[in-house]
Amino acid sequence: MRITDMHVTPIAIADPPLLNAAGLHAPYALRTIVEIVTDDNLYGLGEVPGSAATTAALEAAREVVVGKDPFQLNAIQAELIAHFGEDGAGARGEAPWDKRRMVHVYSAIEVACFDLMGKATGRPVCDLLGGRVRDRVEFSAYLFYKYEGAGGALGFETDPNATGWAAARQRAALDPEGIVAQAKAMCDAFGFRSIKLKGGAMPPDEEADAILALREAFGPGTPLRLDPNAIWKVETAIRIGERLRGVLEYYEDPVRGQENMAKVRTALKDIPLATNMCTTSFEDIPGSVRLHSEDIILSDHHFWGGLRASVELARICRTFGRGLSMHSNSHVGISLMAMAHLAAATPNLTYACDTHYPWQSEELLVGGRIPFDEGCVVIPNEPGLGIELDREALARLHEQYKACGLTERNDEVEMQKVQPGWKFQATRW
């Protein structure tokens, strides 16, 4: 089997005005879709966060990929590294999301190759990663402070005809009552049994109040997580951690960097610290082990460099006594299914995974949006990722990309449209 072509398509999907430490989500989230085609007319799909730089690098990678056997991932990876080099850990940047380029390029290509390998052998991707240890992958509710608005063409406006979660998703959530209402609507619609609150958007004590209000509303049986995306000072993180002792399942990136995370962890003792910001590459593992900067690593095949790398990460976590959860960004169903297959094949991934999927309304798969059953994605038995591309939907989302005028995620600029002069601060409170 030989790869004959690789199509790279940037898309834009409607995204509501969600707040985070870096500012505000734009009305559209960007993704780049990769479709790799073979000489026996199979196609494999990959999806990564969109940015003009990643899309350009993927375009440039086409000449490396075409002609290769999709089973020969080592050779493809070695040639990509020889052509483009590797990102250093420092290229991640200070934003809540990862700005590295080549990890995303390789991940998109690798996932598409796994989809192809599955289709060629008639096996689901999880079977190629060691086999499923679970048939259902549990996801967590992911709450955001937000302004009123549906995002997309509606921006800060709302659709008066929306019902159910589509109506709730439009509402503002700027205080503990709003956050609890959002949690109830999301959990009712998707059946989630764990809840994460994106913090770093409001003063820390208000975010702690929201967590305590969630505890009051949902009771001790619902695990709660808080993620300020590293913008708190060590003293603040310790003080807020003390307020939330016994309430948090884990405390995600309260502070920036492995040293600061280790200080907070030492001070708070029995509150597990988690990260998708201070330990995000194999280069970071020695520091993580030396300092014990976290208890739980949030894997993410998009920035850990693919599915095989994520399996390696899981082994490292087992060796060094780290728990394993999973991180997410705004995404559509290709990423969701890749995450689900990986989680299904990772025995020590024992926490409900993050997903932004409820915040998205658009999809590019035949059959439309992927359903959640009691908070879980059911792993299909079909070959590959178990999904098919709706080409009309892809073309429409690509047109939306061209029309929206965005080429990079920049939450600071979006926030400045609402609060002129607003500046991202790497450490704020």
Ligand code: GKR
């Ligand atoms: O979508 O605003 C967001 C999140 O803040 C996202 O960019 C983060 O990468 O979900 C993420 C996280 O857990 O840090």
Ligand code: MG
């Ligand atoms: Mg996080």
